Amino acid sequence: MISGDIINLTDKYIAPTYARYGVELVRGEGSLLFGSDGKRYIDLGSGIAVNTFGAADKDWISAVSAQLEMLGHTSNLYYTTPQAELAAMLCEKTGMNRVFFSNSGAEANECAIKAARKYSNDKYGAGRHTIITLKGSFHGRTVTTLAATGQDSFHHDFAPFTEGFVHIEAGDLTALEKELQKGAAAFMVELIQGESGVKVLNQNFVKDAMKLCEKYDTLFIDDEVQTGNGRTGKLYCYENYGIIPDIITTAKGLGGGLPIGATMFGDKTALTLGAGKHGSTFGGNPICSAGALSVLKRLDDKLLEEVKQKGEYIKSELSGCKGVKSFSGMGLMIGIEVYGQAKDIAGECLKKGVLVLTAKDKVRLLPPLNIPEKLLKEALCILKDAIISSETKGE
Ligand SMILES: Cc1ncc(COP(=O)(O)O)c(C=O)c1O
Numbered sequence: 001m002i003s004g005d006i007i008n009l010t011d012k013y014i015a016p017t018y019a020r021y022g023v024e025l026v027r028g029e030g031s032l033l034f035g036s037d038g039k040r041y042i043d044l045g046s047g048i049a050v051n052t053f054g055a056a057d058k059d060w061i062s063a064v065s066a067q068l069e070m071l072g073h074t075s076n077l078y079y080t081t082p083q084a085e086l087a088a089m090l091c092e093k094t095g096m097n098r099v100f101f102s103n104s105g106a107e108a109n110e111c112a113i114k115a116a117r118k119y120s121n122d123k124y125g126a127g128r129h130t131i132i133t134l135k136g137s138f139h140g141r142t143v144t145t146l147a148a149t150g151q152d153s154f155h156h157d158f159a160p161f162t163e164g165f166v167h168i169e170a171g172d173l174t175a176l177e178k179e180l181q182k183g184a185a186a187f188m189v190e191l192i193q194g195e196s197g198v199k200v201l202n203q204n205f206v207k208d209a210m211k212l213c214e215k216y217d218t219l220f221i222d223d224e225v226q227t228g229n230g231r232t233g234k235l236y237c238y239e240n241y242g243i244i245p246d247i248i249t250t251a252k253g254l255g256g257g258l259p260i261g262a263t264m265f266g267d268k269t270a271l272t273l274g275a276g277k278h279g280s281t282f283g284g285n286p287i288c289s290a291g292a293l294s295v296l297k298r299l300d301d302k303l304l305e306e307v308k309q310k311g312e313y314i315k316s317e318l319s320g321c322k323g324v325k326s327f328s329g330m331g332l333m334i335g336i337e338v339y340g341q342a343k344d345i346a347g348e349c350l351k352k353g354v355l356v357l358t359a360k361d362k363v364r365l366l367p368p369l370n371i372p373e374k375l376l377k378e379a380l381c382i383l384k385d386a387i388i389s390s391e392t393k394g395e
Pocket residue numbers: 103104105106107109138139140141190194195223224225226251252
């Protein structure tokens with residue numbers, strides 16, 4: 001049985017912002033998690049794309065604990081090896097020039113927005129501050145990243161929001177150019193919209209949008225908070241599109257379980273945020289950086305190939321399954337459109353020992369990148385049954 005005390009304590013003392021499942025998780029081993037009642041779960045969610053190599057990964061623990069023994073925290077008034085090495089490796093692997101470290105995806109995006117507005121202000125003067133984003137996007141929970149988020153449902157209750165954001169339909173190049181002609185600091189996108197249903201942006205739209213941004217000197221910001229760090233079978237998802245963004249943001253899977261955000265700047269904005277223009281007490285903290293460095297080192301071609309193969313395997317196992325309408329996504333970021341209710345399917349899977357996520361009306365899978373095939377197979381059998389029985393109930 002789950003411990004009633006923890007649920008009561010949580011419900012009594014923690015702000016009620018989350019709809020939680022009635023399970024208390026206490027420990028994990030790779031892609032397996034265990035509840036306080038001893039129940040075993042196969043994890044197809046990775047703490048929402050965070051636990052890149054699953055729970056209690058040995059390499060990650062040794063990198064983090066070695067750093068913990070040396071120096072847990074210092075301020076950004078001083079230099080530290082893990083932070084410097086992480087920045088260098090991110091730049092070497094992406095071709096970007098500079099990195100700013102923060103603690104979350106929302107902060108990584110805030111930093112990108114600040115840099116884009118300053119770039120525009122420095123070069124063209126005040127007023128050219130608009131950030132164009134897409135309808136259906138999700139960029140974070142701060143007041144500014146909520147303003148960036150292109151979904152009306154996030155725009156209640158907290159007004160006034162930060163000014164200067166416009167949302168256009170994905171695929172609408174005419175609308176994009178119209179906004180660019182007015183003068184805009186940046187166009188910010190998730191190449192695969194995760195929260196709104198694992199919606200993959202069209203290749204031609206992205207390439208043409210990039211060209212238009214170049215024409216108007218509007219920065220292309222690529223939000224890779226969810227798609228980044230190997231998730232789609234490339235180190236970063238932009239590689240699937242043959243573009244080079246001006247700014248890339250990431251978080252989640254980079255830290256492998258510890259909070260870190262990174263905003264990577266290309267040529268145009270490498271030096272835009274000068275001394276005193278941005279900062280963070282914890283950003284790039286030695287422990288988080290050491291963990292991230294150990295994750296990044298392991299995201300090599302072999303692993304990325306495995307991610308692609310496992311993604312294909314998931315789709316082939318589930319295709320033709322009664323109750324599945326369609327798939328979306330890339331690599332191990334998969335959306336499953338179902339005839340039944342995604343939430344019911346997630347609940348049924350949980351009962352049977354598999355953790356899956358939902359995104360709007362889809363089932364969303366974001367398993368650890370190194371999930372063993374045997375566990376994946378076992379989990380997919382359970383998921384398949386849950387999808388079929390949910391479809392049958394809906395009949
Ligand atoms: C694409 C994208 N951007 C930004 C965020 C916000 O990240 P965080 O929750 O770390 O602030 C998320 C989180 O789900 C995300 O998926």
